[in-house]
Amino acid sequence: xxxxxxPSAPLFPEGASLLVRWITRYWVAASLAVMLIALAAxxxxxxxxxxxxxxxxxxxxxxxxxxxxxxxPLGTDGFGRDMLSRLIWGGRISLLMGFCxxxxxxxxxxxxxxxxxxxxxxxxxxxxxxxxxxxxxPFILLAIALVGxxxxxxxxxxxxxxxxxxxxxxxxxxxxxxxxxxxxxVEAAKALGASHRLILSxxxxxxxxxxxxxxxSLDVGAKIIATASLSFLGLGTQPPTADWGSMLAxxxxxxxxxxxxxxxxxxxxxxVALAFNLVGDGLRDALDPRLRA
Amino acid sequence: MTRYIVKRLxxxxxxxxxxxxxxxxILHLTPGDPAQVMLGPEATPESIAQLREELGLxxxxxxxxxxxxxxxxxGDLGRSFAMKAPVGPLVWERFKATFILxxxxxxxxxxxxxxxxxxxxxxxNSVFDxxxxxxxxFGVSMPVFWLGLMAILFFSLRLSWFPVSGMQDPSxxxxxxxxxxxxxxAVTMGTVSMGTVARFTRSSLLEVFGQDFIRTAxxxxxxxxxxxLRHTLRNAWIPVVTVVGLQLGYLLGGAVLTEKVFSWPGxxxxxxxxxxxxxxxxxxxxxxxxxxxxxxxxLAVDVLYVYLDPRIQYED
Numbered sequence: 001x002x003x004x005x006x007p008s009a010p011l012f013p014e015g016a017s018l019l020v021r022w023i024t025r026y027w028v029a030a031s032l033a034v035m036l037i038a039l040a041a042x043x044x045x046x047x048x049x050x051x052x053x054x055x056x057x058x059x060x061x062x063x064x065x066x067x068x069x070x071x072x073p074l075g076t077d078g079f080g081r082d083m084l085s086r087l088i089w090g091g092r093i094s095l096l097m098g099f100c101x102x103x104x105x106x107x108x109x110x111x112x113x114x115x116x117x118x119x120x121x122x123x124x125x126x127x128x129x130x131x132x133x134x135x136x137x138p139f140i141l142l143a144i145a146l147v148g149x150x151x152x153x154x155x156x157x158x159x160x161x162x163x164x165x166x167x168x169x170x171x172x173x174x175x176x177x178x179x180x181x182x183x184x185x186v187e188a189a190k191a192l193g194a195s196h197r198l199i200l201s202x203x204x205x206x207x208x209x210x211x212x213x214x215x216x217s218l219d220v221g222a223k224i225i226a227t228a229s230l231s232f233l234g235l236g237t238q239p240p241t242a243d244w245g246s247m248l249a250x251x252x253x254x255x256x257x258x259x260x261x262x263x264x265x266x267x268x269x270x271x272v273a274l275a276f277n278l279v280g281d282g283l284r285d286a287l288d289p290r291l292r293a
Numbered sequence: 294m295t296r297y298i299v300k301r302l303x304x305x306x307x308x309x310x311x312x313x314x315x316x317x318x319i320l321h322l323t324p325g326d327p328a329q330v331m332l333g334p335e336a337t338p339e340s341i342a343q344l345r346e347e348l349g350l351x352x353x354x355x356x357x358x359x360x361x362x363x364x365x366x367x368g369d370l371g372r373s374f375a376m377k378a379p380v381g382p383l384v385w386e387r388f389k390a391t392f393i394l395x396x397x398x399x400x401x402x403x404x405x406x407x408x409x410x411x412x413x414x415x416x417x418n419s420v421f422d423x424x425x426x427x428x429x430x431f432g433v434s435m436p437v438f439w440l441g442l443m444a445i446l447f448f449s450l451r452l453s454w455f456p457v458s459g460m461q462d463p464s465x466x467x468x469x470x471x472x473x474x475x476x477x478x479a480v481t482m483g484t485v486s487m488g489t490v491a492r493f494t495r496s497s498l499l500e501v502f503g504q505d506f507i508r509t510a511x512x513x514x515x516x517x518x519x520x521x522l523r524h525t526l527r528n529a530w531i532p533v534v535t536v537v538g539l540q541l542g543y544l545l546g547g548a549v550l551t552e553k554v555f556s557w558p559g560x561x562x563x564x565x566x567x568x569x570x571x572x573x574x575x576x577x578x579x580x581x582x583x584x585x586x587x588x589x590x591x592l593a594v595d596v597l598y599v600y601l602d603p604r605i606q607y608e609d
Binding site: 132133134137149150221229233251256278 | 308311312315316319320323324325430431433434435436438439442443445446450542543545546547549550553554561564565568569571576580583584587588
């Protein structure tokens, strides 16, 4: 007998009430989540904002400190470019790189985890040994090697950071699947003749979603730092395009005379990464109390 | 124990082979010809072909890999394409600089992290305890390269306490000069991982605190500080040693960013240049050395467990 559907365990059992409880209990994480959404909205709508062209060079007004000129509230960089405009445009790139690389790592990592955790022991052994080999590499050096091979640039840097992040998702997903696949409701679905596809999509995936959501929320901040690291080393976005890592690298040259050029993008990376980590901590406490620190 | 160590050393070989093979494949199967990079965009196809022949790059990949492996077994890591020098001494010299930096950074993060974790437990739920938790969060959110630049800005440029960059003054200098150059990069590196060590120490101590023998010690009237230092601490070492071991590997691999900020002449910056120049022998040699240290540290941590907790025994 084949069946089309059996009831699955929902991700949020109490639905909206859980969200309200989370917001009231973890108000810091909730307010930071709202701020991050607002920041994402600002950087996504940046072409519509009345900002100075971030690449417009003005050598007369170079290295102006913040608040010195009304048209450049956060000052200018070594080429006289507007820091505020570059920070917002750079934020667009940095957030995009962080989100996309975390998302790509998650997609491929969870897929590998599914294959390893739900497949035969032999497949599991092969996939996990591959994961072990990648994990034996120092994270940043492997990313540098991949960008070195593919060539410096925004997309290649993002891809490299995504690739080196795959193993942690694969491990997490595999571990979660190994525990979920032994649950009674999965056994029941199997006994009722449900196909592997149905079991995976309706019963296993929804029940491993919570730890993965937590991991992604914690990982976006780490990925923003990692992609900024590659840009700082000159392997990410290329001039004149702004991103926070490359702006920081530029600022290094003017540290003695114009410290704001390096300070502001660094503060932006730190602030956003901290916000993502706090939101991730809050989500972890709410969705997966066993992992609470 | 000796048999266990020998067994682990033998088990290291497939991991190291896997690492070297992966690096080899990444380097050789992705676009970017070292001969083209070395000769520049104006190079003719003939000169590129001749250089490929000289470097041995026109042989099949598996032949190149086995030739490299055969040389490695004999202690020869090959010659750098770009610097025309033997890779072994080149990599070893730079590794020493990275090792000094990494171990100093780790020593700072371990000492301060363990002390912070200990004090947090001694003043549980106090402001200090919350500060330790915040410190861990700050550590994972802090880009090490920015922290390094800020350290240079305040402590070198503004206060003139430490040199801005490098490992030693050009005129040379002794241990004192090295120490002055080492403080900022080591503290920068250590600060980022200090929070993690503090948080692990705190949670590990709290876990041991909940055990029966601690309750017994308290019931017998042992003073709170003696309970913490004599009974709790010695039983809480295992997770702390594990995380410190992991941090060493992490710091060793991530040293490239700190080295770049402080112009520290370490292995990370050598590897970065080698990757950009597609200097295959240097990349392979460097990765092999880091991988060997990484697995050796893991082994050392496992062996250390036995000395820290005599209840742990490995099957031979």
